[in-house]
Amino acid sequence: MSTTRQYELIYLTQPDASEEALGELHKQVLAVVDRFSGTIERTENWGRRKLAYEIGHQREATYVLEVINGPGAMTAELDRRLRVFDSVIRHLIVRVDEDLASADRSKTKRKENMAKRRVRRGLPPEPTDAELHRRREESDDFDGIGDGPYRGGGGER
């Protein structure tokens, strides 16, 4: 009995790969996953992207991401298979379940701690909308996740 784990598979194909070729690749992946009685959770086609560096004289590639649940032996087989295809110029399989689980844990822990602290101070466990709004107004250097003041942090040394 093998344990099921979650993996992310990303593969890069030639930029001129047709829809059918991509469909064929997906089918091949699916076949391997099926054989190991795994499941494909979702598939994302990122489309053509510029590469950060040239791979085999190509400057662009089509990226496809597949999130797969299955046993570890499956990855070895996927790896072997993907290496054979000429149209796949690069691929990467990463195990993600542990990292995502630990991220989840720290998130819930942080929430719990916050709720505890707030209750101790005699506040409702969750911040109210009014509070959140005020906090947004007050902070002068941070206006939301993602668009922090760090854009281009490398340059402003």
Add this chain to the structure above:
Amino acid sequence: MSDFDGGRGRSGGRDKDKDKGKDEKGGRRTFFRRRRVCKFCVEKIDYISYKDVKLLAPFIPERGKIQPRRISGVCALHQRALQNAIKRARQIALVPYTTD
């Protein structure tokens, strides 16, 4: 120096005013204005994904090297995760190994 870094990484340096005060009192490092806070702690980012180029980009200066945390102010825990993410992103050409 390393003591200093360790102390500031995760818990310290939340408040930029506090930082400034310390610099002035010490009489050194005043030329170094960079706020020393860990972006991932402040923004409560638990999982640093290798797919998120926008998240990684600020930590990759022009040359393509990974920015040391003594400059970026990232805490040790998150620098390790960041390093992994950048290395994975490099493998699939989302991020450069080098640029010249």
